[in-house]
Amino acid sequence: MHYSSCFKRHLRFSLLQRRLVISRQFNSSTTTTTTSSSNSRVVDVSGLAQRMRDSVRRYTLQQEVRMVAVLAQSDSLLREDAEVYSHNIAEAFAEDGLHYEVCSCSGDEPAAVEEAIRYLNQRSDVHGILVFYPIFKTRNLDDKGLYLNQRTGVHYKTYDDYLRDVVSPQKDVEALSQVHTRGAQHLFRARGMDHAGEDPYVPCTALAVSKIMEEYYKPLHNSNNSKSSRKWLGHTVTVVNRSEILGRPLAGLLSLQGATVYSVDEDSILVFEEDGRLRRCNNMELKDCIGQSSVIVSGVPTSDFSLPMDEIQPGTMVIDVSEGSCNVEEDVLLQKPSVQLVSNVGKVTVAALEQNLIRLHQQQRNLNLILE
Ligand SMILES: Nc1nc(=O)c2c([nH]1)NC[C@@H]1CN(c3ccc(C(=O)N[C@@H](CCC(=O)O)C(=O)O)cc3)C=[N+]21
Numbered sequence: 485m486h487y488s489s490c491f492k493r494h495l496r497f498s499l500l501q502r503r504l505v506i507s508r509q510f511n512s513s514t515t516t517t518t519t520s521s522s523n524s525r526v527v528d529v530s531g532l533a534q535r536m537r538d539s540v541r542r543y544t545l546q547q548e549v550r551m552v553a554v555l556a557q558s559d560s561l562l563r564e565d566a567e568v569y570s571h572n573i574a575e576a577f578a579e580d581g582l583h584y585e586v587c588s589c590s591g592d593e594p595a596a597v598e599e600a601i602r603y604l605n606q607r608s609d610v611h612g613i614l615v616f617y618p619i620f621k622t623r624n625l626d627d628k629g630l631y632l633n634q635r636t637g638v639h640y641k642t643y644d645d646y647l648r649d650v651v652s653p654q655k656d657v658e659a660l661s662q663v664h665t666r667g668a669q670h671l672f673r674a675r676g677m678d679h680a681g682e683d684p685y686v687p688c689t690a691l692a693v694s695k696i697m698e699e700y701y702k703p704l705h706n707s708n709n710s711k712s713s714r715k716w717l718g719h720t721v722t723v724v725n726r727s728e729i730l731g732r733p734l735a736g737l738l739s740l741q742g743a744t745v746y747s748v749d750e751d752s753i754l755v756f757e758e759d760g761r762l763r764r765c766n767n768m769e770l771k772d773c774i775g776q777s778s779v780i781v782s783g784v785p786t787s788d789f790s791l792p793m794d795e796i797q798p799g800t801m802v803i804d805v806s807e808g809s810c811n812v813e814e815d816v817l818l819q820k821p822s823v824q825l826v827s828n829v830g831k832v833t834v835a836a837l838e839q840n841l842i843r844l845h846q847q848q849r850n851l852n853l854i855l856e
Pocket residue numbers: 493494496497565566568569572614615616617618658688689729807808827828829830831833834
């Protein structure tokens with residue numbers, strides 16, 4: 485299992501590399517790959533990632549910034565996923581002058597994970613904390629099936645949900661604690677949405693997808709005004725994934741920016757309307773959502789899932805965030821006219837993580853200056 489999935493990742497990576505080399509040979513003025521007849525292309529997002537990381541490098545020339553990641557999965561597949569991400573973080577952080585530590589603890593012992601996070605909350609040399617999820621998935625321990633936060637009185641359905649609120653909001657690089665997503669059940673709010681010009685503060689993969697859309701999605705009728713806070717008005721997006729670390733915040737963010745967003749998981753389809761409000765779609769199937777969407781984001785972490793290719797319309801941007809599972813039949817997709825495929829989101833995710841971390845460091849510095 486472990487090796488075959490590594491192999492698949494390797495294979496996919498080398499295919500992407502090869503396509504890139506070919507495109508450079510034939511067309512040195514563009515960084516994207518164009519397939520001959522259909523005018524469709526695989527988008528290379530490294531330019532965006534590099535620009536985001538350049539500003540981080542300038543910052544770390546002056547400042548010492550440190551993040552610690554908590555690695556607690558005992559399930560080997562979940563752990564492998566987190567390790568791939570951790571490896572990429574380590575590499576990018578080393579290049580960009582950021583300090584990175586991994587705190588490895590036993591996932592069989594929920595209290596040990598909680599204790600590790602509380603210790604990191606206290607450490608004054610740690611500016612950001614990243615907890616790799618999922619750890620326990622839906623494991624419930626107490627008799628009511630709920631976890632109680634003694635301090636706030638809030639009950640949580642899973643231990644992962646509970647842990648998200650143990651991380652100090654000041655060090656929460658992914659903005660996962662409830663402070664940032666108040667009332668997320670019905671009305672999503674992203675901190676920083678009201679500050680014009682600033683990126684909203686949302687989990688890194690969600691932020692990465694939204695930046696990729698802004699940078700590379702050029703609709704036929706060019707109505708994307710990236711300066712406007714309602715830049716996706718009139719656009720329909722499908723997000724296949726409703727996790728707390730990706731699908732839900734992404735759907736919420738895009739809907740606040742004006743899009744109509746279908747949020748799809750294995751049990752249900754919801755629509756996030758323009759105002760961030762949620763409604764259930766009982767009479768729709770995935771293919772109906774796909775047919776209406778000009779951007780499709782797919783993050784299903786299993787290799788037996790594939791997007792229904794037939795329904796994808798010309799001009800659509802498809803963003804595959806399944807990280808190695810591959811939710812897209814690439815060859816079929818690229819035969820369609822004017823389709824854009826993005827599959828290496830991870831590069832931008834790490835850059836978004838670095839940016840979120842720098843923002844936390846700045847806030848902590850400002851606070852310390854006031855307190856001194
Ligand atoms: N709190 C939390 N936030 C996460 O965002 C999160 C998490 N937990 N747990 C683990 C998963 C997994 N994940 C990846 C991110 C980037 C790459 C990545 O960089 N991929 C490479 C390619 C990897 C390959 O396919 O070889 C790329 O896209 O360039 C992989 C995996 C984030 N996750």
